[in-house]
Amino acid sequence: MFNVTAIIAEEHIRKAQNEGKFDDLDGMGRPLKPDEAANLPPELRMAYRILKSSGHLPAEILEEKEITCAIDLLEHMEDEQERYRQVQKLNIMIMQMNERRRRPVTLDASSDYYRRIVEKVRIAEERFGKPEKKHN
Template sequence: MDIFIKIAEEKIKEAQSKGEFDNLPGKGKPLNLDEDNHVPQELRIAYKILKNSGYIPPEIQAQKEIKSTLDLLKHCTDEREKYKKIQKLNLLITKMNITRKVPVNLEQDQLYYEKIVDKVKIKNKK
C-alpha cells in the first residue's frame, strides 16, 4: 500500500511543478466542508441534527480511539504497559476491521512486530 502512496505523491508533486493546479476553479477560496452532496436529500436534516448533537459514527470513534492509543504507545516507556497498550490497540483494530466492509488489503494493520519484540524484552528481564 505504501508504494501507491509514494507514486501518488510523486505524481502530485510533478503536476504541481508543471503548474497544473494553478488555474483550478475555487483557488484561494475556503472549502465548504458542510456540504452534504453525498448524503441523500431525505437524510440531510437527520445527519445535520446528529452532527450538531455531537454524534460520531462508530468507525470514526474507533479510529479516534486507535489514534489515541497509538499516541500513548509512542510515549510509553514501561515494557509491560507498552505490551498492554499493543494488545488493546490490536483488539481495537480487529474490531474495526471486522465491522468495515472493505477489502482485506485496505484493513488497518496490527502491531505484531512490536508485540513480539516487547514480549521477548519482558521475558529477558525475568
C-alpha cells in the first residue's frame, strides 16, 4: 500500500536536493548536538521542545545552568574571599536543588557535565592552588 504523503514528501526532498538546497547548510559535516529531551518520556518530548523553542525552560534546567554559570565564574575569579563566597553560594544552590528533587544530584563520572566540572576545578587549582584543609 502506497502512502501518498510519503511519496509527495520524497518528491519534495528529491527536488530540493537537485536544486542544491541542502548544500552548505549550517553545521554541515559536524555531528548533531545530543538531544536534550532524549531522557524524557516520549510523551513529554514534544512539549519540552515547544517550551524550549519559545524561551521557556523547566526549573531544573534553569538551576543546572545557574550552577554551571557559578562554576564558570569560579574559574576566572582571582579574589580568594570572593571565590570562597561563590563556592558557598554554589554549595547552597546544589543543596536546594537536591532538596527539591528529593534525591542528590549525581555526577556520573562518564557524563559530560561531570568532566566539565572536574576540568574547571583542575584549572582553578592550577591557577590559584589547592585550597588548604582546615583542621579543627
